[in-house]
Every structure is written in C-alpha cells, then in structure tokens.
Amino acid sequence: MPLPLYLLAVAVFAMGTSEFMLAGLVPDIARSLDVSVGSAGLLTSAFAAGMIVGAPLMAAFARRWSARISLLGFLLVFTVAHVAGALTTSFAVLLITRLVAALANSGFLAVALSTAATLVASDQKGRALAVLLSGTTVAVVAGVPGGAVLGAVLGWRATFWAIALLSLPAAYGVVRGIPSRAGTAPRGISARLSLRAELAQLAMPRLVLVMLLGALVNAATFATFTFLAPIVTGTAGLGELWVPVVLVLFGIGSFAGVNLGGRLADQHPGVVIAVGGPLLLLGWVALAGLAVQPVALLLLAFVQGTLSFALGSALIARVLYEAADAPTMGGSYATAALNVGAAGGPVVAAATLGTGAGDLGPVWASAFLIAVALLVALPLRRFIAPGVGQVNR
Template identity: 70%
Template sequence: MPLSLYLLAMAVFAMGTSEFMLAGLLPDIASSLDVSVGTAGLLASVFAAGMIVGAPLMAGLARRWPPRSSLLAFVLLFAATHVVSTLTTNFPVLLAARVIAALANAGFLAVALTTAAMLVAADQKGRALAVLLSGTTVATVVGVPGGAVLGTLLGWRATFWAVALLCLPAAFGVAKGIPVRTVAAPQDGPSGPALRSEIAQLAKPQLILVMSVGALVNAATFGTFTFLAPIVTDTAGLAELWVPVVLVLFGLGSFLGITVAGLLSDRRPGLVIAIGGPLLLLGWIALATLAAHPAALLVLVFAQGALSFALGGTLIARVLYEATGAPTMGGSYATAALNIGAAGGPLLAATTLGPGRGDLGPVWTSSLLIAIVLILVLPLLRVFTARVSQA
C-alpha cells in the first residue's frame, strides 16, 4: 500500500478522535458553558447529522478540485473549527463549530475514500479502505481514551486543542504525499462524468442494497457501542475504571477486524459475509445473554468489535466497487452509509432503554439488525461478490 494512504489514515485518526471523544466530555462542557447535559448532547446529534448531509454535499462541491487541494482544505477547516471551539464561551458558537467540523469531516472522508480507491489497483479497493479506516479504529483504542484522560486532567478545551494540533501533521502529510491528480483519464468530458450521471448511479438496485446493508451493520455496531458503559457498570457490576478498558478491547477488536477485511474483502468477500455474518449474530445474542459475567463480557466485546468491522468494512468496500460509475461521488455514498448507521443505530437502541427495561435492550437491537442483514444478504450473496473479478 502506498505511503499516502497511511497519511490519509492519520487525518482520519484525528477526526475519529474528535467524533468519539465527545461522550466523555459532555458533563464538563455543560458545566463550563452553563447548559444542561441534555443540551450539550446536541453537539453529538448535530455532528452526526452534519456527517450524513455533508458527505454528498461536500463531495459534490469539491468534485472538480484536485484531490490534494480538497483534502487539504477539509483538514485545515476541521482544525480551525476546533481552535474556535477552544476559544468560545458561547454554546451556540460551539454548536455551529461542530456542524462545520462535521461537514469538513464528511467531505474529507468522502474524498479520501475515492482517492484511496484511485491510489491502488482496481482490485485492491478493500485493502485501501482498510488502511484508511484503520485511523478510526486506532482512534477508539488510543485517541478516545487519551482524550478522556486529557479532558479529566486539563479540561475539555485541552482535548479540542490536541485534536487541532493532530491535524497539522496530517495536513502536511496530505500536502506532501497525495498526488495532485489521482483520477484516471476522464470518461464523459474534460473533467470526468457529469454530476447528474454520478448521482444517477444511486438508481442501481445493487448499490442501494449494498449501502443499506452496510448502514444496518454499522447501526448494529454503534447501537451497542454507544451504550456499553451502563452494561459494564450495571449489568456486569464492574467499577467505572473498567469502562475505558472495555472500550479499548472493542477498539482492538475493530482494528483486527478491519485488517482482516483488508486482506479478504477484495477477493473473498463472500467468505467474510457468509461466515462473519452468522458469527456476528451469535455474538450479539451471546453478549445479551452473558453480559452479567465479566469474563464473558470482555471476550465478547473484543470478538464483536472484530466481527463488526470485518463485516462492515467488507460491505463498505462493496459500495466502492458498485459505485465505479461515480468516480468523484462514490466515496460520499460509502461515507453516507457509514454515518446513517452510526447515527441511526444509537437512536434506535435508545428506544429500548428506560425505567425497568435494563441495559441490554441495545444489544438485542443489534441482534435484530444483524438478523435482518442476514435475511437480505445470504439469498443474494452473488450480488455482493459479482464485481470482484470485473474490478
């Protein structure tokens, strides 16, 4: 894999840290800006919405720019929003900064996914995607716990400063490591296919199916991940100090899973889906059944992180294969699928929580979502593998 892919992953690491770190900082932010914790929670909601809307919007705006220019602009804009966030004492300004940060993040990821696919051979999209998204998994292992510790010691503003500083070497890497042009010779005109032609790819049933299934897997993943803390402390009866340990285990599993997806998703996607899908369903059911036992909880969290990202990474790679007719917008379709799941899963899981319901509703929700995935995918497995030999 080219060095430039790892430089893109560095930026994804900084952005992933910013996205996931917020949950542990909300009480401090609420106290500092004199708002309720519920109001501070809007920061997470608007970020998720901005990621979903921003992926196609920002990719469409930047599609005629050289990839290096658009990637550099997005990462610098992302850094600037974090500087503004550290300096403001006004909650609406912080809220607006998070919206702009989400748009920059979505635009960067959409362009980066497309660029990553263009930096490698046509049949290595899955491997390229795995390298890129490893930045997200490393963020869950290192960035998020590190941000939580920094926020505890020095306050939430210090964590935002740290993310802004992380963006600087990432920006330097993009400027030095990404070619000015990565897209092959244009097909439908002097600058490539028309935007209308690329959007028309969304009418392909195969593309919609793969995007939908990828979103469902990500919804299952984040539906439980978001509510792991009460499962650790209340259901398993572990001390609060175990929460970051469990999150790190999930992150380590996700890193393993995305690595496996990179090795297999280009040439053996059917193997990942046919084996990983049923195992993932059994894992969620086992977690819902055995979560009260700490040892089982720790093992299953690691396993579910690995299986979720192996299956999810493979399906998102399929989006890039199905969207080859949209060379500048395909990455935004993959980004939208990822973030629709990441936003929708926790919302759906939250409906299962409440007085007298316990903490395992989200895990059963994840089980149901994966059951739906298997019902959709297994009878149509050829749809998810047919393009491999053609890519």
Template identity: 75%
Template sequence: MPLSLYLLALAVFAMGTSEFMLAGLVPDIAANFGVSVGAAGILTSAFAIGMVVGAPLMAALARRWPARIALLGFVLAFAVAHTVGALTTSFVTLLVTRVIAALANAGFLAVALSVAATLVPANQKGRALAVLLSGTTVATIAGVPGGALLGTLLSWRATFWAITLLCLPAAVGIMTAIPAHAGVTGQDTSAGRSLRTEIVQLTTARLSLVMLLGALVNAGTFATFTFLAPIVTDTAGLGELWVSVALVLFGSGSFVGVAVAGRLSDQRPGIVIGVGGPLLLLGWLALATFAAQPVALLFLVFLLGSLSFALGSTLITRVLYEAAGAPTMGGSYATAALNIGAAGGPAVAAVTLGGHAGAVGPVWVSSLLVALALLIALPLLRVIAPRDRQVIR
C-alpha cells in the same frame, strides 16, 4: 500500500477521535456552559447529522477541485473549527463549530475514499480502505481514551487543542506526499461524468443494496458501542475504570477486524459476509445473554469489535466497487452509509434503555439489525459479492 494512504489515515484518526471522544466530555461541557447534559448531548447529534448531510454535499462541492487541494482544505477547516471551539464561551458557537467540523470530516472522508481507490491497483480497494479505516479504529483504541484522560487531567478544551495539533502534520503530509494528480476530482471530471450521471448511480439495485446493508450493520455496531458504559457498570457490575478497558478492547477488535477484512474483501467478500455475518449475529445474542458475566462480557466486546468492523468494512468496500460509475461521488455514498448507521443505531437503541431489557436493550437492537441485514444479504450473496468479478456495471 503507499505512504500517502497512511497520511490520510492520520487525518482520519484525528477526525475519528474528535467524533467519538465527545461522549466522555459531555458532562464537563454541560457544567462549563451551564446547560443540561441532555442539551450538551445535542453536540453529538449535530456532528452525526452533519456527517450524513455533508458527505454528498461536500463531495459535490469539491468534485472539480484537485483532490490534494480538497483534502487540505477540509483538514484545515476541521482544525479551525476545533480552534474556535476551544476558545469560545458560547454554547451556540460551539454547536456551530461541531456542525462545521462534521461537514469538513464528511468532505474529507468522501474525497479520501475516492482518492484511496485510485492510489492502488483496481483489485486492491479493500486493502486501501482497511488502511484508511485503521485511522478510525486506532482512534477508538488510543484517541478516545486519551482524549477522555486529557479532559480529566486538564479540561475538555485541551482535547480540542489536541485535535487541532493532530491536524497539522496531516496537512503537511497531504501537501508533500499526495500526488498532484491523485484521485478523480478536478480535471478528471471533464473526461466524462456529470454530477447528475453520478447521482443516478444511486438508483442501481446493487449499489443501493450494499449501502443499505452497510448502514444496517453499522447501526448495529453503534447501537451497542454508544451505550457500552452502562452495560459494563450496571449489568456486569464493574467499576468505571473498566469502561475504558472495554472501549480499548472493542477498538482493538475493530482494528483486527478491519486488517483481516482488508485481505479478504477484494477477492473473497462472500466469505466475510456469509461466514462473518452469522457469527456476528451469534455474538450479539451471546452478549445480550451473558453481559452480566464480566469475563464473558470483555471477551465478547473484543470479538464483536472484530466481527462488526470486518463485516462493515467489507460492505463499504462493496459500495466503492459498485459506485465505480460515480468516481467523484462514490466515496460520499460510502460515507453516508457509514454515518446513517452511526446516527440511526444509537437513536433506536436509546428508546430501549427505559424498557424491560434495561442496559442490554441496545444489544438486542444490534441483534435485530444484523438479523435484518442477513435476511436481505444471504439470499442475494452471489449478487452482493460476485466471485468472478468485483465490479458489475
């Protein structure tokens, strides 16, 4: 894999850390600005919504820019938003910076996904996606716990400064290592496809189907991941320190899952979906059943991180293949599918927290969402993951 892919992954690492670390900083932010924890939680929702809306919007805006300039612009905008956020004394201003950061993140990821697919041979999109998404998985392993620790030792503002600093080498790397002709933005759009033509691709059955499946699996992943802390402390009865351990285990599993799927999702996606999908469902059901057992909980958290990201990244790879007719917008479709799930899953799961199931309610939501995805996917497996060719036009 080319060096440029790993530099893009560095930026994805910074952005993923920013997106996920906020959950551990909300109480401190609320106290600092004199608002309720619930009000401070809006910062997380604003970021998720900004990602969903921003992916197609920013990709459409940047589709006629040279890819290298678009990527650099989004990284610098992300860094500036965090600098302003670290300095502000206004909660409203902080909220605005989160929306701007989300738009920049969405734009970067949408362009980066499209660019990554052009930096490798046509039959290696899955491996390229695995490298790119490794930035997100490493963020869950190291970035999020590190950000939480930095916030505890110094302040939540220090974590914002750290994100700004991480963006700087990524920006330098983009300018020096990303080829000027990389990607399909800018001048390549004149070769043929209008924005309307690319948007029409969303009406194709296969693309819509794999986007739906990707959103459902990702919703299941984040339904439980978002509320993992109360499962660890309330259901399993472990101390707060074990929350970080569980998060690291989940992140480590996700890294393994993406790495393995990257080897299979190009040539054998059917194996990942047909075998990994049922195993993932069984894993969620096992977690809902044995969450009160600490050893079983920690083992299953690692396993589910692996299976969730293996299946999810494979489905997102299928989005890139099926969106081949939308070269500048395909990355935004993949990004939107990811973040619709990331925003919708926790929203549904939150409703169950006050119910009979208690802290494991979100795990049952994850089980139902994956079951629904399998009910749709398994009968259509040869359509979703054709054996003889990877892109069907």
C-alpha cells in the same frame, strides 16, 4: 500499500477522535458553558447530522478540485473549527463549530475514500479501505481514551486544542504525500462525468443494496458501543475504571476486523458475508445472555469489535467497487452509509432502554439489526458479490 494512504489515515485518526471524544466531555462542557447536560448532548447530534448531510454535499462541492486541494481545504476548515471551539465561551458558537467540523470531516472522508481507490490497483480497494479506516479504529483504541484523560486533567478545551494540533502534521502529509493527480478518474472513465451522471449510479440496485447493508451493520455496531458503559457497570457489576478497558478491547477488535475484512473483501466478499454475518449475530445474542459474566463480557467485546468491523468494512468496500463509475462521488456514498448507521443505531438502541430488556436492550437491538441484514443479504449473496473485483456496469 502506498505511503499517501497512511498519511490519510493519520488525518482520519484525528477526525475520528474528534467525532467520538465528546462522550466523556459532555458533563464538563455543560458546567463550563452553563447549560444542561441534555443541551450539551446536542453537540453529538449536530456532529452526526453534519456527517450524514455533509458527505454528498461536500463531495459534490469539491468534485472539480484536485484531491490534494480538496483534502487540504477540508483539513484546514476542520482545524479552524476546533480552534474556534477551544476559544469560545458561547454554547451556540460551539454548536456551530461542531456542525462545521462535521461537514469538513465528512467531505474529507468522502474525498479520501475516492482517492484511496485511485492509489491502488483496481482489485485492491478493500485493502486500501482497511488502511484508511484503521485511523478510525485507532481513534477508538487510543484517541478517545486519551482525549478523556486529557479533558479530565486539563479541561475539555485542551482536547479541542489537541485535535487542532494533530491536524497540522496531517495537512502537511497531504501536501507532501498526495500526488497532484491523485483522485482523478480511473482509465476508461471520463474525468468530466457530470454530477447528474454520477448521482444516477444511485439507481443501480446492487449499489443501493450494499449501502443499505453497510448502514445496518454499522447501526448494529454503534447501537451497543454507545451504551457499553451501563452494561459494564450495571449488568456485569464492574467498576467505572473497567469501562475504558472494555472500550479499548472493542477498539482493538475493530482494528483487527477492519484489516481482516478489508483484505478479504477484494477476493472473497461472499465468504465474509456468509460466515461473518451469522457469527456476528450469534455474538450479539451471546453477549446479551452472558454479559453478567465479566470474563465473557471482556472476551465478547473484542470478538464483536472484530466481527462488526470485518463485515462492515467488507460491505463498504463493495460500495466503492459498485460506485466505480462515480469516481468523485463514490466515496460520499460509502461515507453516507457509514454515518447513517452510526447515527441511526444509537437511536434504535435508546428506544429499548425503557423496556424489560434494561441495559441489555441495545445488545438485542444490535442482534435485530444484524438479523434484518442477514435476511436481506444471504439470499442475494451472489448478487451482492458476483465475483472478484466485479462491479455493476
């Protein structure tokens, strides 16, 4: 894989850490800015909303710029937003900086996904996606726990400064590593396609279907991931120090899964869906039944991280294949699918917490979401993945 892909992954790591780090910082922020914990939780909602809305808007806004300029611009805005967040004493200003950072994050990821597809051969988009999204999985494994420790020792503002500093070498990497013509349309596709023509690709049934399936799988992933802590401390009866251990195991599995799924998505997408989907469903059911056993919980955290990201990355890779005729907007379609799932899954999971399922409600929600995805995907598997590297023309 080309070096620029790995440089983009560094930036995705910084942004992924920023996206997930607030989970352990909300109480400290609430005390520091004299707001309720519930109000401080709106920072997460603002970021999620910015990610969902921002992907298509930012990609459309930057579509006439080169990839290098777009990526650098989004990175600089992201950095400034974190500096402002670290300095402010106003909760309202902090809320605005989170929204701005999310818009920049979504724009960067949308352009990066489209750019990644042009840096490799036409039948290696899945592998390119795996390299890029490995930055997110490493953020789950190392960035988020590291941010939590930094925040506990030096305060929440230190994590914002750390993200800003980490973004600077990533920006340098974009300038030095991304070719000036990277991100231009593939041969045979006009680089001057109108925005309307690219948006018209959303009327293609196969593209819409893989976006829906990708969103469902990601929703299932984050439904349980968001509420793993009470499962660890309540259902399994482990101490609070085991929570980061389980999260890291899930993160390590996600790193393995995104690389496995990305590689298989190029040559065997149908196999990933037909085999990985049912195994993922069985894994969620097993977790719901065996979470009271600490050893089973630790093992299944790794397994489910692997299966979730293998299937999810394979489906998102299919989005890039099906959106080949939308060279500047295709990445935003993939980003939107990821973030609709990431925002919607926890909402579905939260609705189950007041039911008889208790702390395991989110796990059953994940199983339900995967079951829905399989009911749609398995009968249409040949339509979703008609052949290696084929796209809907």
